[in-house]
Amino acid sequence: MKRKFFGTDGIRGLTNTEPMTAQTALRIGQAAGRHFLRGDHRHRVVIGKDTRLSGYMMESALVAGFTSVGMDVVMVGPMPTPAVAMLTTSMRADLGVMISASHNPFDDNGIKLFGPDGYKLSDKDEAAIERRLGEDAKLAKPDLIGRAKRIDDARGRYVHHAKATFPERLRLDGLKVVIDCANGAAYHVAPDALWELGADVIPLGVGPDGTNINDDCGSTKPLLLQETVVASGADVGLALDGDADRIVVVDEKGQIVDGDQMMALIALDYQKRERLKGSVVATVMSNLGLERRLEASGIGLLRTQVGDRYVLEAMREQGCNVGGEQSGHIILSDYSTTGDGLVAGLQVLAALVDSGKPASEVLRQFEPLPQLLKNVRFSGGEPLENDGVKQRIAAAERELEGKGRLLIRKSGTEPLIRVMAEGDDEALVERVVDDICAAVQSAA
Structure with missing residues (x-):
């Protein structure tokens, strides 16, 4: 079955354009609610959101959908994605929902679903919900319609959870920390957690107005954070994205530290x-320098395709x-069932x-190896099946053997071929990428 609604991370799109309309959100609530009505207990869903203006509309539509099929709803307001996952399990809910488009601009929105175990839904569950979207909803009898309730202490519950991941023997006293919350879901929890652990906190991106989420701030645009860290003489800076499942760190000199460096630091500290x-x-995009650094300490590196859900699947299968991801989605399964920017930041601190x-x-x-990624747009056909392209790729692999690696993949959402190479010799990396891109363009 070809998936119409669910992508690699839930459902996402431009607000008031399908599938991000109130009508479709209501249907999603009905379909997901029916799918998780299992057993004869009173069923419950936890709904959180980030700070987008459209969050109110999507929340109301989802509440209507869930209650109409007999599921009770607990609304927790603006909360990080990992907080919703955590609250879903701690409140014994049957389903968790996060309304967010993550690092996208405010005019996009999305719906992420979590099962009763706090993990993102499997492909099987998403496919089942999609099938129900094509059916008429089976509505509850009048006396079985769900109830909706908003709770006010969710913020404190998540702050307590995050703080509990920080070693009891340590405090942040005397540490000046700049925290950029991207005017998003963590604006009222991340600064509090750091302050309660003793840090001298300088908050940024904590004035959401519905339209300024991720606007020149947060993990995807850390320039303000870099400047503030240097200007204030801070010891370190942390930047979260709109739903706070991603983090970027900045050192006292204003230099960015990516997810690869954080994974190395945390893994070696845990070891x-x-x-x-x-x-x-990690994914296939993580730098070869990470692999070598871990290998030198006797730690293996498993690679997956791009996407934090694939990382998590491998972690669960292998017991890691x-x-x-290099982008800053850090998953620490001792504490979270999904990426958690604040918890990862606390481990770094x-x-x-x-x-x-x-x-x-x-x-x-570690010192990252030179890495270059270029995208080549094509108009049709299968350029990677072209004999000339295959020959050029094979030649590049021979040149990089023992000195680097090559990754060629077709985009799943756009007519693009992504060409990435990394290695010890920057000039060689640049040349093989350019040669392959030229071959793809000729074939396209």
């Missing part, structure tokens, strides 16, 4: 404390507790405090 389980799991050294010395665990 030292005998807490690391299995290998680290550290994984993530714990390692920093424990070392007693400046962030610029601690956060750079």
Whole structure:
């Protein structure tokens, strides 16, 4: 079955354009609610959202959909995606919903669904919900219509959860931390958690107005964070994205630290404390320098296709507790069932405090190899099946053998061929990427 609604991370699109309309949100609530009406207990769904203007509309439509099929709704307001996953399990809910388009602009929105175990839904569950979207909804009898309730203490519950992941023997006293919340879901929880642990907090992106989420702030646009860290003499800076499942760190010099460096730091810290389980799991995009750094310490690296859901699947299958993406989705399965920017940031700060050294010395665990990614647009056909392209790729692989690696993949959403190479020789990396791109363009 070809999926019409669900992508790699839930349902997402431009607000008031299908599928991000109130009408479709209501139907999604009905379909997902019916799918999770299992057993004879009173059923419950937890709904959270980020700070987009359209969140009110989507929340109301989803509440109508869920209650109409007999499911009770608990609304927690603006909360990070990992908080919704955590609350779904702690409240014994049958389903969790996060209304967010993550790092996208405010005029987009999305719907992410979590099962009763707090994990994102499987392909099987998403396919079942899609089938129900094509059917007439089976509505509850009048006396069985669900009830809706808004709870006010969800914020405190998540702050407590996040703080509990920070080692009890440590405090953040004397550490000046800049935190950029992207005017998003973590604006009222991340600064509080840091302050309660003793940090001197300088908050950014904590004035959401419905339209300024991710607007020149947050993990995808960290320039303001970099400037503020340097200007204020802060020890470190943290930047979250709109739904706070992603993080970027900045050292005291204003230099960006990506997810690869964070995974190395956390994994090595866990290894030292005998807490690391299995290998680290990352995607095919993670730098070869990460792999070499971990290998030098006897830690394996498992690679998956791009997407945090694939990282998590591999972590669950292999029993690993550290994984993530170069972009800053860090999954620490001892604490979370999904990426959690604040929890990952606290692990980074714990390692920093424990070392007693400046962030610029601690956060750079390896020297990244030169890495180059280029996209080639094509008009039709299958350029990767062209003999000339195949020959050029094979030649590049021979040139990089033992000195780097090559990754060629077709985009799943656009007519693009993505060509990535990395290696010790920057000039060689640039040349093989350009040669393959030229071959693809000729074939297209």
